[in-house]
Amino acid sequence: MQKTIVSTKDLVKIYDTGEVKVKALNGISLELQQGEMVSVMGPSGCGKTTLLNCLSGLDDITKGVVNIDGKDISKLKDFDKSAYRARNIGFVFQFYNLLPVLTAIENVELPLLLAKKSLKEARKTAEKMLELVGLKDWATHKPSELSGGQRQRATIARALANTPAIVFADEPTGDLDSKTSQDIMNLLMDLNRCEGITFLIVTHDPNVGKNVPRKITMEDGRIESDIRNPDYNFNCPEAYTKNDSLKRIKGKF
Ligand code: ADP
Numbered sequence: 001m002q003k004t005i006v007s008t009k010d011l012v013k014i015y016d017t018g019e020v021k022v023k024a025l026n027g028i029s030l031e032l033q034q035g036e037m038v039s040v041m042g043p044s045g046c047g048k049t050t051l052l053n054c055l056s057g058l059d060d061i062t063k064g065v066v067n068i069d070g071k072d073i074s075k076l077k078d079f080d081k082s083a084y085r086a087r088n089i090g091f092v093f094q095f096y097n098l099l100p101v102l103t104a105i106e107n108v109e110l111p112l113l114l115a116k117k118s119l120k121e122a123r124k125t126a127e128k129m130l131e132l133v134g135l136k137d138w139a140t141h142k143p144s145e146l147s148g149g150q151r152q153r154a155t156i157a158r159a160l161a162n163t164p165a166i167v168f169a170d171e172p173t174g175d176l177d178s179k180t181s182q183d184i185m186n187l188l189m190d191l192n193r194c195e196g197i198t199f200l201i202v203t204h205d206p207n208v209g210k211n212v213p214r215k216i217t218m219e220d221g222r223i224e225s226d227i228r229n230p231d232y233n234f235n236c237p238e239a240y241t242k243n244d245s246l247k248r249i250k251g252k253f
Pocket residue numbers: 015016017022023024042043044045046047048049050051
């Protein structure tokens with residue numbers, strides 16, 4: 001049976017800066033099922049980031065309902081909302097948000113330690129996650145010693161560490177060249193079809209979002225189209241399944 005991970009109905013977000021009111025989201029209704037990979041595309045300023053922030057509870061909504069994994073997050077108090085987010089949602093941002101003084105593995109361990117996992121357990125999980133994103137050999141390097149693509153891999157490993165119900169990514173390839181962007185999108189697609197991770201990916205770049213199984217486009221705070229990609233291959237690539245060390249976390253998500 002399908003499980004709904006995100007659902008929102010008649011979502012409205014108005015930014016009130018005192019002088020002007022900006023209607024950034026103008027009635028969004030949307031459902032995402034477990035295991036889906038969805039891109040949200042549209043021109044700059046159409047409300048993509050606002051949508052992601054409202055769905056994830058980073059921003060308060062003006063009207064409507066948002067449910068994550070069956071919970072109405074708008075009803076949670078700030079503290080509970082943060083705790084709920086830390087346990088159930090992974091984030092990937094354009095500029096990585098890695099802590100510069102920590103190594104790659106320490107960055108991945110951080111959310112686990114905040115979730116009160118033991119040092120040993122955090123290390124073990126972080127190692128697995130780095131391996132999963134192809135960064136095993138770079139575990140002890142600091143972000144400044146990593147390329148843009150490697151930093152984004154570390155960010156993805158960190159987002160997965162707490163086995164979230166969904167990963168939200170806001171312009172995850174916005175700082176990368178087109179070849180590296182494609183590598184990162186291929187990694188996200190493998191994590192989706194081989195490990196079952198649910199993704200919502202926001203991007204202004206039609207090239208980045210075009211190959212995913214479900215594509216939503218936005219215009220002026222509304223959903224303009226929501227279509228399935230008939231060419232998407234849902235099978236996990238053979239190269240991935242053949243790599244035994246990678247068959248570890250499926251089923252956790
Ligand atoms: P996108 O991510 O698609 O580029 P955004 O969601 O960032 O678009 O912005 C949607 C609209 O909301 C824009 O008109 C933007 O100027 C406005 N907006 C976004 N954040 C704020 C804010 N904190 N205060 C006021 N207006 C905002």
